[in-house]
Amino acid sequence: MQSLNLLISTTCLFLLLFSMHLFFAKRGNKLLNILLSVIFFARFGQILTSLLFKAGQPHALAFFHQTFTPFYFAAPACFYLYITGFLQDQKHLQKVEWLHFVPTLLPIIHVIPWHLPVKTDWNLVGTQLAQNGYFSLKANTGLFPPYLHSIFRPLLVIGYLCATWIVVLRLKKKPQLLPESEGRTWIIFFLRVATFFQLLGLLPITFRSFHIPYINSYFIVLNCLALLIILLYTLHKPYIFYGYLLVAVDWTKKTASQQTDTDTVSVPLMAENPIQRPIAVKKINLLDAQLVDYAFAIKEIMEKEQLYLVHDFQIIDLAAKLNLPIHHCSFVINKQIGKNFRDWINGYRVDYFLKQYPVKSDKITIEAIASEAGFKSQATFYNAFKKETGLMPTAYFARELGH
Structure with missing residues (x-):
């Protein structure tokens, strides 16, 4: 009792x-x-x-x-x-x-x-x-x-x-x-x-x-x-x-690495006074074989699970799924894939949009298809589309139909 x-x-x-x-x-x-x-x-x-x-x-x-x-x-x-x-x-x-x-x-x-x-x-x-x-x-x-x-x-x-x-x-x-x-x-x-x-x-x-x-x-x-x-x-x-x-951590707030669109690998620690001091840089030591393996794993999970369709998907989410440090993920994407995280994931989204547009364009708007592709805002979609194709959507499809 x-x-x-x-x-x-x-x-x-x-x-x-x-x-x-x-x-x-x-x-x-x-x-x-x-x-x-x-x-x-x-x-x-x-x-x-x-x-x-x-x-x-x-x-x-x-x-x-x-x-x-x-x-x-x-x-x-x-x-x-x-x-x-x-x-x-x-x-x-x-x-x-x-x-x-x-x-x-x-x-x-x-x-x-x-x-x-x-x-x-x-x-x-x-x-x-x-x-x-x-x-x-x-x-x-x-x-x-x-x-x-x-x-x-x-x-x-x-x-x-x-x-x-x-x-x-x-x-x-x-x-x-x-x-x-x-x-x-x-x-x-x-x-x-x-x-x-x-x-x-x-x-x-x-x-x-x-x-x-x-x-x-x-x-x-x-x-x-x-x-x-x-x-x-x-x-x-x-x-x-x-x-x-406990509401001790606000997960909706982005960390410093998430707030930047470049997802840089090394973040310099700047002094508060104007006197320049040596910059502390975080070194990443990965073997070439590890770089290749990590790059393969990152691409595989992104393509297999179509993580790019998630509006708010961040590099911290990708790192958590692969059980890798965030800076390792960022380093591999920058060095091995050759893009920053934002441009890389938007590339997948644009590719998805290009595949879905011919099928759905007569049913829903361009913006709706872009939202399905993972773009959170119209401005982000149009900027990413032009960055990937060199043209805005209307001009791009007009050119494609012309061919």
Whole structure:
């Protein structure tokens, strides 16, 4: 029993720390941080109340259960808004999106201490929670009937879960609209983890429907173990742990090597005063055979996975995929391929555009085909096209038709 309480307490502590840190974090997207903090805080409340009814504290259970009830109903909407907001890089909720929190008004009204003729039996509430979980309450806990917890809340969870998956699956058909690299990995990871916990929470309902015996405390232990295992996993994924859970690193900001369009290999360290001093240059020692092998691997992964179609694909993403230092990638592309990274990847994009244009020109615009080819803006496309072919697209195709 002590080890079980320790497990639950540890999980509670981590959830509370993450939720508080995200809520007050100054880095990252403030809107997304707050939405994610509400999700963690609601999960913290669920596990905390499970600890309280196991400890046989009806008064504490009454206070915390009523306090966290509005968060339980807000969490599904926050989950949906977090995913959609992340995919669209939203900084603020639109007016219509605030309607998602209308269902939260019901539990707020529900937990107001009305002078009801029938007083809540919190010993009975604790017993029902301990035996069958949160979606099994048949005891009165406020103004509305127990169906608020046992029917309305599960429907809310299922509805928002389905809506979120529909949004993501639709976007999968338009990969150019999905976030790239670390962002895509995080959002898919988060979606799967959240789906697992939401379905796990609904599992007791299925068991009760089919009259399958179960012990609710096992589900609590499984929840806590799964959360701690996932936390350990994220510790080995720095861009998840520090980029989205702790928000200690802003992955959307480009490093100095990414901000330059030339991706130079050696960066001189300039003195602050006008007196010239020796320039420190980072030396790269690679054998000719290594250069050839790296160049082959870089070209192969770029062509095989068509990484150039990703709008925001950067040299740091390429280095991560090949498990190579960034400066090695840049050095190989400059020396062995003979181009800087930006011109090299744009060359692939222009080539893709030239292959797709004859097929799609009668259906969609030049700019739309350029976007499919990986170009993020029209200006970048036209500059890259002229650099590769010597002509603007209209003049180029007019010349080709003339031949």
